Amino acid sequence: MAKTVPAARYLFQRLRELNCHSVHGVPGDFFLRALDHVRPAGLNWIGNANELCAGYAADGYARAGHSIAARQSGHGPKVGALFTTYGVGELSAINAVAGSYAESIPVVHLVGTPSQKAWQVSSAARPIHHTLGDGRMNVYAEMAERITCAQTKFHKYRSVEDAVQAFDETLQECVLRSKPVYVSIPVDMLEAPVPLELLARPLQSITKGETGSVEDDLARNIAERIRTARAPLLIVDGLSYPYDLLAEVNALADMIPTACFGSALGTVDSDAKQWLGTLSGPIEYSNSADVVLIAGPILSDTNTAAWTAVPSTENRVMFNLDSVEMDGKVHQILGKTVLQRLLRELSSNPLTPVPLPARQLSNNLSVHTQITQDVFWSTMSPFLKPDDSVLLANGTPLIGGRDMEFPSRTQVFASSIWCSIGQMLPAAQGISLAKRDLGLPGRTILFEGDGSFQVTCQALSDIIRCRLDVTIFIVNNDGYTYERWLNGMQADYNHVPSWRYTELAKAFGAPSDYPVLAVTVRTMTELEDLLTQKAIHNGKGLKIVDVVMDAEDVPEKAKAGLRRAGEALRVQP
Amino acid sequence: MAKTVPAARYLFQRLRELNCHSVHGVPGDFFLRALDHVRPAGLNWIGNANELCAGYAADGYARAGHSIAARQSGHGPKVGALFTTYGVGELSAINAVAGSYAESIPVVHLVGTPSQKAWQVSSAARPIHHTLGDGRMNVYAEMAERITCAQTKFHKYRSVEDAVQAFDETLQECVLRSKPVYVSIPVDMLEAPVPLELLARPLQSITKGETGSVEDDLARNIAERIRTARAPLLIVDGLSYPYDLLAEVNALADMIPTACFGSALGTVDSDAKQWLGTLSGPIEYSNSADVVLIAGPILSDTNTAAWTAVPSTENRVMFNLDSVEMDGKVHQILGKTVLQRLLRELSSNPLTPVPLPARQLSNNLSVHTQITQDVFWSTMSPFLKPDDSVLLANGTPLIGGRDMEFPSRTQVFASSIWCSIGQMLPAAQGISLAKRDLGLPGRTILFEGDGSFQVTCQALSDIIRCRLDVTIFIVNNDGYTYERWLNGMQADYNHVPSWRYTELAKAFGAPSDYPVLAVTVRTMTELEDLLTQKAIHNGKGLKIVDVVMDAEDVPEKAKAGLRRAGEALRVQP
Known part of the structure; x- marks a missing residue:
C-alpha cells in the first residue's frame, strides 16, 4: 500500500521547503487538528495574541529573506505563513494581508474552514458559527481574492491529490509573483491521506524563467543611453527588496550616480562610489538628470514627496519584477536579468565617473536638553551596525529615519505605500524570529511611535513568549504627531493616552530569566548615557527605550512638506 | 443666501438624531478635518487604540439600545458609529462590522477616502498610499458591500445634496433592517456646504410600516394553534434583542411555556409564570412540544447545541424582523406586529396555564478550595442586579454563563453566531459609554477569558481614557480551555502567556483620580471575601478581578457536548 501523509502535514512540509520554519496565527476550532502536524513537519507554531499581529509578523518573517545576508546565504525565508480560522480569524488579519499585497511580500494565508458538507448544505435555516447567518459561505474567500494573487480552496476539489497539486501551484505563484496567496482547507480534509510520492516531487523549480536575446538587446540599448547621457541617474525604490535587486543596484551604484526613495533606505551601501543619498524631494542633480533608471518602483505619494522627488524626464527605464518599461513600452521580461546584463555591458567598457556634487552631511548635533527629532535620528545613526534589520514605524520614525546613516548591509523596513500604523511591532517579531530560525546575522531594531505601539501592543507579549531579541525605541510624543x-495641532483627537511603557514587559508576563532592559530617557544626557552602556548594544532579549519627545516636534526639513500636505487637505470644495 | 453646514457636520448631526452621541474610531489623514465637526454636532470622538476595538465598541454601543430600560425609555442609541480611514483603517475593523452583520446590529461605518480627483486618476503609475498600488481604488468598498446592507459612496455623486440624501436613506436602512451600513466620503467633500434645509427635514419616520388584516389573520391562526395544542412552547432566540421583541416575549412568557437559547439569556424575566429556563439541549417538555413559536431566531449551531435543542416538530412559527414564517411559508410582515396581535388574541380569552415540570435548580454550591467552573457561575449569580448589562465572552463564560440566574431586566450579550474571541472587552467599553451618554441604568459587567482579553487588551486603555465604569472578571485559566x-487538551497551541492582569491598568496609564480595583482571587474563600466587600458591587470605575481557574476545567454539564463537538472534528476523511 502506498505511503501517505495527512494533508495538513503536506502543507507544512511544503512551507518548510521554502525556508519558512514558523507559522503565525491564532488557533480556531476549524483547524486545531492541523496544529498537531506543525512540529512533526519541522516547523514551529507561533500562537500570536491576535490575528492582525500574526499577519504583520508573517509579512515581517518573509521580509527577513530580503536582507543582503539572507540573499547571499540563500538561507532566507522565501515566504511567510499565517494560519487563521474561517471568518472571524481571517478577517481580523485581512489588513495585514492586503498590506503584503500592496508591498509585494510573499505570504501564504492558510484558513481552516467548516467541513466539505457544511459548504454544501449551510443555509440561513441552519447557519454555522463564524458565518454571516445567511448561508453565504464564500464571502470571505471573495474578499481574499481581491488582495491575493492566487488561491486554492480545498473544498472545491474532488480529491485531495488534486487539491495539493493546486496548492503547489499556488505556492509557486506566491514566490514567483512575490504576492500573498490564499489557501483554505475544510476541517475534514486536514487528515486526508496524500500519497507520499506527491510530496517527494520537488516544487517546480522556482526560478525566474529563461533569458535570451531580448534582454541583451534591451540592456545594450540602456547602456548606450547611459554612455551618451550628460547626467544619468539610478533611483532605487522600495520594491528592490522583495524583487531581489540589491546585488545589482549596489554594483551599479559604483558606476552611475545613484539615489533612493524613502522606502528603499538601506538598499545601497553608502560607501558606493556614486552614491547621492536619499531623495526626500528634488535635488539639483536629479532635476538635471537626462536618463533615469528606477529599480523596484513603487512610486507612491508618501514615498516620493507627492511625486516631486521623481525626475521629470521622459527618458526613464523602470525595472519591475517581471517587466521592464522603457519609452512607455512594457517588455515582459525579468527586471533582475536585464539589470544583470546591463551590469555586464557597463563593466566591459567602464564609464567615466560622473563628478558628483558634494554631499550635504546633516549637522544637527547641537546639544539640547530636550530630545528633539532633529538631533535624535543623527544621534542614533552610530548605534546601527552592519546586518541590522531596522524598522521605521509610520509616523515620525518614517520621516526622521530618512536622516539616518545606515551602515553597509543594513536592511531597512520603511513602508512604501501601505503605511498602516501598528504594523511594525509585530513585523519586528516576525523578522527577529526568522533571523533566529534561519541563523541570519544582525539585530532587530524598531523605531516605534507611541500611537503605533498601542494599536498592536500585544505583539510585545508575542515577542516575550518566543523569547526573541528585539530592541525598541519608542518615540513617545503624546500621540499622532x-x-x-x-x-489639529493641539486637537484631542491627535492625542493618545500616556502609557507606562517600561512596565509593560512585566505586565505581559516576562519571565525572570528572559533579559529585559526597560528605561525612559527624557534628555539628551540621559540618552547619551544610555548609549555609552554596553547592554543597550548587544541586541539580546527585549530592550524598550521610552524616548520622551515633544508632541509637536518633527525634523526641521520635513516641516515644509508636512505643511504642504496639510494644505492639500484644506482645498475648498 | 441659503444657510449651509459642512457635509461632515451633517453626517454627525444625523447620527445624533438617532441617539448616537459618540463616534468610535482611529484618526487618519483622509478625515482628520471631519473630526473638527464632531463636538459642534454634539457628539464625542472616542479615539480608540485600534480599529478592531473601535468596531466592536460601536457594535456594543448600539446593543446598549436593546436593553429593556433603553426600550422603555426610548432613549437608547438606535445605531452605533465608527469612523476609520481608507484601506488600512477600514480593513482592520472589517471583522467587527461583519460580526454586526451576522448578529443584526445597526452600525454606521464611515470611511474617509482620498479626494474625488484621486478616485478618477489614481493608477499604478501614481499610486496613493493606503491603496494596493495597482489603481484599484474600489476594492475595499467591494468587500464592505458583502457585509453591509446599504452603502453610500459620496464620490459617486455629482452634488453633495444628492449624496447626503442618499446617506439619509442608508441610515434608514441601517435602522429598519438592523444591519451595518457603509458610508465613504472623500477628503475634499468633508467641508462641502450642504443647505441647512436638508438637515431640517426629519429623517423619514423610522417606523416599521403599516399593519393590516394579514397580521390579524395570522395572529388568530397562531392563537388557535396554541389553544388546541397539548404542549405549546415559545423559544426566545438571540435576535429578539435587536428586533425589539422583549416586551412581547415577556408578556407571552406569562401565558405560554417559554424557554430561550443561549444567545437570548436575559430576554425573559425568570419570574415569568411559564418560564422553563435556558435550553442547552432538548428537555422533556421541548421534546413533546406540538407547536413551537421562535422569536428572533438565529438558530446557529453554537447557540442550539448543534441544533439538538431545536424541537423537531414541523408545527413551527418563526418571528423575524420583517417576516413571519409558518408552515414553510414566509409572510413579509413585521414579526413584532404579529406578536402584538397574538398577545391581544390570547389576552382576550386567557389560556389555561400548562402545568410545568419542576425546574431543576442548580445546586453546586459545595465548598471547594479551588475555584471551579461549576461553582463559579452560580456563585456569581447573586452579584447581578436589575438593569445590569452582562457580557459573556466566547469560551467558558459563554458556556458557564448559561448556568447563571439573571435578575429582571438584565441585558445579556452572549454571541449568537459570530463568536469572535476578543469581541467583548471593546464591546463592554461601547455599552458602558452608551449607558453614560444616554443616562441608561445598570452596571456593565464583563466575564472575560484570558485568551480573549489578550486579543483586544488595548480596549482597557480606551476604558481608562474615557473613565468608564466597567467591572471585569477574567477567567484566567491559562489559555483556550x-x-x-x-x-489538544495539553497542547502548547492552546496555551496563552500568563499576564499580570492586575498590573495592566497602571501600565496603560490609569490616572490616580480614576478608581481602579484590581485583585487576583485563587480560592473560593478569596472570591467570597471579595464579594462581601462593598466596593466590588458599586460598578464605579474599573474593576478587574483576575479569577484563577484550572486550565482543563469546564462546567460538568457542558462536558458531553464538548466531547461530541471534539469528536465531530475527528471524522475520518
Whole structure:
C-alpha cells in the first residue's frame, strides 16, 4: 500500500521547503487538528495574541529573506505563513494581508474552514458559527481574492491529490509573483491521506524563467543611453527588496550616480562610489538628470514627496519584477536579468565617473536638553551596525529615519505605500524570529511611535513568549504627531493616552530569566548615557527605550512638506 | 443666501438624531478635518487604540439600545458609529462590522477616502498610499458591500445634496433592517456646504410600516394553534434583542411555556409564570412540544447545541424582523406586529396555564478550595442586579454563563453566531459609554477569558481614557480551555502567556483620580471575601478581578457536548 501523509502535514512540509520554519496565527476550532502536524513537519507554531499581529509578523518573517545576508546565504525565508480560522480569524488579519499585497511580500494565508458538507448544505435555516447567518459561505474567500494573487480552496476539489497539486501551484505563484496567496482547507480534509510520492516531487523549480536575446538587446540599448547621457541617474525604490535587486543596484551604484526613495533606505551601501543619498524631494542633480533608471518602483505619494522627488524626464527605464518599461513600452521580461546584463555591458567598457556634487552631511548635533527629532535620528545613526534589520514605524520614525546613516548591509523596513500604523511591532517579531530560525546575522531594531505601539501592543507579549531579541525605541510624543501637522495641532483627537511603557514587559508576563532592559530617557544626557552602556548594544532579549519627545516636534526639513500636505487637505470644495 | 453646514457636520448631526452621541474610531489623514465637526454636532470622538476595538465598541454601543430600560425609555442609541480611514483603517475593523452583520446590529461605518480627483486618476503609475498600488481604488468598498446592507459612496455623486440624501436613506436602512451600513466620503467633500434645509427635514419616520388584516389573520391562526395544542412552547432566540421583541416575549412568557437559547439569556424575566429556563439541549417538555413559536431566531449551531435543542416538530412559527414564517411559508410582515396581535388574541380569552415540570435548580454550591467552573457561575449569580448589562465572552463564560440566574431586566450579550474571541472587552467599553451618554441604568459587567482579553487588551486603555465604569472578571485559566476540549487538551497551541492582569491598568496609564480595583482571587474563600466587600458591587470605575481557574476545567454539564463537538472534528476523511 502506498505511503501517505495527512494533508495538513503536506502543507507544512511544503512551507518548510521554502525556508519558512514558523507559522503565525491564532488557533480556531476549524483547524486545531492541523496544529498537531506543525512540529512533526519541522516547523514551529507561533500562537500570536491576535490575528492582525500574526499577519504583520508573517509579512515581517518573509521580509527577513530580503536582507543582503539572507540573499547571499540563500538561507532566507522565501515566504511567510499565517494560519487563521474561517471568518472571524481571517478577517481580523485581512489588513495585514492586503498590506503584503500592496508591498509585494510573499505570504501564504492558510484558513481552516467548516467541513466539505457544511459548504454544501449551510443555509440561513441552519447557519454555522463564524458565518454571516445567511448561508453565504464564500464571502470571505471573495474578499481574499481581491488582495491575493492566487488561491486554492480545498473544498472545491474532488480529491485531495488534486487539491495539493493546486496548492503547489499556488505556492509557486506566491514566490514567483512575490504576492500573498490564499489557501483554505475544510476541517475534514486536514487528515486526508496524500500519497507520499506527491510530496517527494520537488516544487517546480522556482526560478525566474529563461533569458535570451531580448534582454541583451534591451540592456545594450540602456547602456548606450547611459554612455551618451550628460547626467544619468539610478533611483532605487522600495520594491528592490522583495524583487531581489540589491546585488545589482549596489554594483551599479559604483558606476552611475545613484539615489533612493524613502522606502528603499538601506538598499545601497553608502560607501558606493556614486552614491547621492536619499531623495526626500528634488535635488539639483536629479532635476538635471537626462536618463533615469528606477529599480523596484513603487512610486507612491508618501514615498516620493507627492511625486516631486521623481525626475521629470521622459527618458526613464523602470525595472519591475517581471517587466521592464522603457519609452512607455512594457517588455515582459525579468527586471533582475536585464539589470544583470546591463551590469555586464557597463563593466566591459567602464564609464567615466560622473563628478558628483558634494554631499550635504546633516549637522544637527547641537546639544539640547530636550530630545528633539532633529538631533535624535543623527544621534542614533552610530548605534546601527552592519546586518541590522531596522524598522521605521509610520509616523515620525518614517520621516526622521530618512536622516539616518545606515551602515553597509543594513536592511531597512520603511513602508512604501501601505503605511498602516501598528504594523511594525509585530513585523519586528516576525523578522527577529526568522533571523533566529534561519541563523541570519544582525539585530532587530524598531523605531516605534507611541500611537503605533498601542494599536498592536500585544505583539510585545508575542515577542516575550518566543523569547526573541528585539530592541525598541519608542518615540513617545503624546500621540499622532504626523497627523498633528496635517490638521489639529493641539486637537484631542491627535492625542493618545500616556502609557507606562517600561512596565509593560512585566505586565505581559516576562519571565525572570528572559533579559529585559526597560528605561525612559527624557534628555539628551540621559540618552547619551544610555548609549555609552554596553547592554543597550548587544541586541539580546527585549530592550524598550521610552524616548520622551515633544508632541509637536518633527525634523526641521520635513516641516515644509508636512505643511504642504496639510494644505492639500484644506482645498475648498 | 441659503444657510449651509459642512457635509461632515451633517453626517454627525444625523447620527445624533438617532441617539448616537459618540463616534468610535482611529484618526487618519483622509478625515482628520471631519473630526473638527464632531463636538459642534454634539457628539464625542472616542479615539480608540485600534480599529478592531473601535468596531466592536460601536457594535456594543448600539446593543446598549436593546436593553429593556433603553426600550422603555426610548432613549437608547438606535445605531452605533465608527469612523476609520481608507484601506488600512477600514480593513482592520472589517471583522467587527461583519460580526454586526451576522448578529443584526445597526452600525454606521464611515470611511474617509482620498479626494474625488484621486478616485478618477489614481493608477499604478501614481499610486496613493493606503491603496494596493495597482489603481484599484474600489476594492475595499467591494468587500464592505458583502457585509453591509446599504452603502453610500459620496464620490459617486455629482452634488453633495444628492449624496447626503442618499446617506439619509442608508441610515434608514441601517435602522429598519438592523444591519451595518457603509458610508465613504472623500477628503475634499468633508467641508462641502450642504443647505441647512436638508438637515431640517426629519429623517423619514423610522417606523416599521403599516399593519393590516394579514397580521390579524395570522395572529388568530397562531392563537388557535396554541389553544388546541397539548404542549405549546415559545423559544426566545438571540435576535429578539435587536428586533425589539422583549416586551412581547415577556408578556407571552406569562401565558405560554417559554424557554430561550443561549444567545437570548436575559430576554425573559425568570419570574415569568411559564418560564422553563435556558435550553442547552432538548428537555422533556421541548421534546413533546406540538407547536413551537421562535422569536428572533438565529438558530446557529453554537447557540442550539448543534441544533439538538431545536424541537423537531414541523408545527413551527418563526418571528423575524420583517417576516413571519409558518408552515414553510414566509409572510413579509413585521414579526413584532404579529406578536402584538397574538398577545391581544390570547389576552382576550386567557389560556389555561400548562402545568410545568419542576425546574431543576442548580445546586453546586459545595465548598471547594479551588475555584471551579461549576461553582463559579452560580456563585456569581447573586452579584447581578436589575438593569445590569452582562457580557459573556466566547469560551467558558459563554458556556458557564448559561448556568447563571439573571435578575429582571438584565441585558445579556452572549454571541449568537459570530463568536469572535476578543469581541467583548471593546464591546463592554461601547455599552458602558452608551449607558453614560444616554443616562441608561445598570452596571456593565464583563466575564472575560484570558485568551480573549489578550486579543483586544488595548480596549482597557480606551476604558481608562474615557473613565468608564466597567467591572471585569477574567477567567484566567491559562489559555483556550474551550478549544482544549475540542482538540489538544495539553497542547502548547492552546496555551496563552500568563499576564499580570492586575498590573495592566497602571501600565496603560490609569490616572490616580480614576478608581481602579484590581485583585487576583485563587480560592473560593478569596472570591467570597471579595464579594462581601462593598466596593466590588458599586460598578464605579474599573474593576478587574483576575479569577484563577484550572486550565482543563469546564462546567460538568457542558462536558458531553464538548466531547461530541471534539469528536465531530475527528471524522475520518
